[in-house]
Amino acid sequence: MRRVSTDMMNNDMQYWMRRREDAMASMSNRMNKQERFENLRDDPLAAARSVRYDSFTKRLERYEENVRYTLDRSKIAEGYMRQTQDLMQRIRELAVTGATGTFTKEDSAAMAVEVDQLLSEIVNLANARGPDGDFLFAGDKARTEPFKVLQGYAAGAGAATTVGVEYLGGLGSPEAEISEGAYLPMNIAGDEVFWSERQRISGGVDASNYRVMDATSLFIDGHEIALKPGDTVQTIIAKINDSGAAVKASLDPSRNSLVLEGSQAKRIRLEDGVSGSTLADLGILSGSRVPSDYATTARVSGGSLFDSVIALRDALYKGDHIDVGGRVLASIDAGMDNMGRRLAQAGAMMERLESAKLRLNKEIPDLTALLAAEKDLDFAQAITDFKMMEYAHQASLRMAGKTLPQTLLDFLR
Numbered sequence: 001m002r003r004v005s006t007d008m009m010n011n012d013m014q015y016w017m018r019r020r021e022d023a024m025a026s027m028s029n030r031m032n033k034q035e036r037f038e039n040l041r042d043d044p045l046a047a048a049r050s051v052r053y054d055s056f057t058k059r060l061e062r063y064e065e066n067v068r069y070t071l072d073r074s075k076i077a078e079g080y081m082r083q084t085q086d087l088m089q090r091i092r093e094l095a096v097t098g099a100t101g102t103f104t105k106e107d108s109a110a111m112a113v114e115v116d117q118l119l120s121e122i123v124n125l126a127n128a129r130g131p132d133g134d135f136l137f138a139g140d141k142a143r144t145e146p147f148k149v150l151q152g153y154a155a156g157a158g159a160a161t162t163v164g165v166e167y168l169g170g171l172g173s174p175e176a177e178i179s180e181g182a183y184l185p186m187n188i189a190g191d192e193v194f195w196s197e198r199q200r201i202s203g204g205v206d207a208s209n210y211r212v213m214d215a216t217s218l219f220i221d222g223h224e225i226a227l228k229p230g231d232t233v234q235t236i237i238a239k240i241n242d243s244g245a246a247v248k249a250s251l252d253p254s255r256n257s258l259v260l261e262g263s264q265a266k267r268i269r270l271e272d273g274v275s276g277s278t279l280a281d282l283g284i285l286s287g288s289r290v291p292s293d294y295a296t297t298a299r300v301s302g303g304s305l306f307d308s309v310i311a312l313r314d315a316l317y318k319g320d321h322i323d324v325g326g327r328v329l330a331s332i333d334a335g336m337d338n339m340g341r342r343l344a345q346a347g348a349m350m351e352r353l354e355s356a357k358l359r360l361n362k363e364i365p366d367l368t369a370l371l372a373a374e375k376d377l378d379f380a381q382a383i384t385d386f387k388m389m390e391y392a393h394q395a396s397l398r399m400a401g402k403t404l405p406q407t408l409l410d411f412l413r
Contacts, residue, residue: 024389057367059180064360066176070186071353077136077188078346080128081339084194084305087118087125088336091309095332098316099325109156112316116161119309123147123165126194137190139170146190147306154310156317165306167191171222171269178356184349191267193342196335197302199268203257204297205283207233216276220245220260221269227278233258236278258282262302265338267292305335 094111097103103111126137126147134142146169151160173185212231217224223245227236233251237258240249246263262268271291272279280287286295294300303311308331315323 053367053370057364060360060364060367063178064357064364067178067353067356067360070176070178070184071350071357073130073136073186074346074350074353076128076130078343078350080125080136081193081343081346084122084125085336085339085343087122088305088332088339091115091118091312092329092332092336094316095312095324095329098312099321099329101321103321105319108316108319108321112156112313115309115313115316116157119162119306119313122194122309123149123162123306126190134187135169137169137188137193139187139189139191140172140174141168141170142174142187144168144170147194154314154317156314162306162310164310165304167267167304178353179359184353188342188346189266191269191304192265193339194305194335195265195267195303195338196305196308196331198262198265199300199302200259200261201268201270201284201294202252202255202259202299203283204295204299205258205281206256207251207258207282208256210282212236212278214275216278217273218276218278219269219271219273220247224273227276233282258284260284265302265334265341267304303331305339308332308335 094115098108098111127145128136130136135144135146138144138146146167148166148168149162150164150166152163153159154161154163167190169190171189173187173189175183176186177183210233212227212229215226215228217226219225220240220243223243225236225239225243227239231239237249237251240247240260246266247268248261248263250259250261251257252259260268260270269291270279270285272285272287272289277287279285280295283295283297285298286293308328312324312328312332315321315328
């Protein structure tokens with residue numbers, strides 16, 4: 001029970017004035033932050049919805065940045081691929097010209113010099129970097145120069161020149177998330193873009209009696225294939241064909257050796273597991289633990305775009321117009337066809353990115369509007385409420401100053 005005394009009015013007045021000051025301070029903070037509630041307890045339901053909306057908006061903004069970044073890289077990569085296609089068109093014109101057999105050996109050598117210069121430019125395009133310094137055609141090894149030039153001497157060249165181009169890039173590609181659970185590659189593997197023919201690898205070992213001795217595995221284009229003790233070559237072939245890799249395995253009917261053939265123009269990436277040597281035992285790999293280091297007895301066909309251009313240059317130096325018009329021209333046509341397919345894939349991916357960009361440009365403002373409806377402060381109403389509290393507070397102060405005793409002298413009168 002409260003005691004009735006002269007302190008009662010003073011305490012009550014201070015209590016209510018402090019409450020009003022707290023309300024005014026809260027309203028001032030909300031106006032400063034332009035938010036409808038200061039604490040979660042002010043409106044729990046609206047606070048919960050605003051947190052979800054805000055989190056989803058941040059994710060959409062991240063997706064939008066990923067789409068923009070990937071689209072820019074794709075446009076740059078497509079530009080380099082189109083330049084390569086234009087250079088290959090000029091190389092094909094030289095091949096058709098050299099295949100007629102109406103030119104002297106000196107004229108063919110002059111064409112070979114131009115082909116060699118165009119080859120160097122194609123290598124530069126294949127080793128192109130993006131604006132962030134990453135190599136565009138290095139797959140998942142974006143900081144590694146994808147193509148290494150091997151220098152040597154070609155008959156008729158007169159000086160050291162390019163005799164081979166090795167791919168050192170990665171197999172896959174880092175991926176960018178463009179929507180919930182949807183990913184697109186950010187780089188393109190160079191051993192897919194700059195390739196001419198489907199690769200075919202035939203082992204140099206009779207595998208008819210082969211058996212896997214210990215549990216092991218092998219890798220084809222990044223797909224791990226588990227093997228069990230007792231697996232025969234037929235079992236291995238079935239597991240490879242069911243692995244999802246873009247490779248068809250079979251048994252050579254004449255040599256009884258394992259044959260691996262790609263389903264599209266690209267290099268087949270082969271590797272034995274850490275504790276296994278199955279591909280080496282079957283005469284496919286050398287056993288050096290270097291991916292796609294083929295055994296000396298293996299038969300490998302289907303080369304890269306660079307191999308086709310090098311073959312054309314060497315044939316022109318020799319003046320072999322029959323080889324130019326046959327095998328070499330067919331290989332160049334295959335490389336250009338593959339480049340056309342890769343350009344179509346890049347164009348389709350950019351169309352998807354453009355569509356995703358338009359979708360995000362609509363979703364982000366819509367979600368921002370929902371967030372604003374839950375969280376943003378009605379400034380006009382807030383100012384009105386604040387002024388009303390301020391007037392009431394001032395009136396209370398004036399009333400307290402007249403009603404409550406202010407000094408000790410009031411008690412001595």
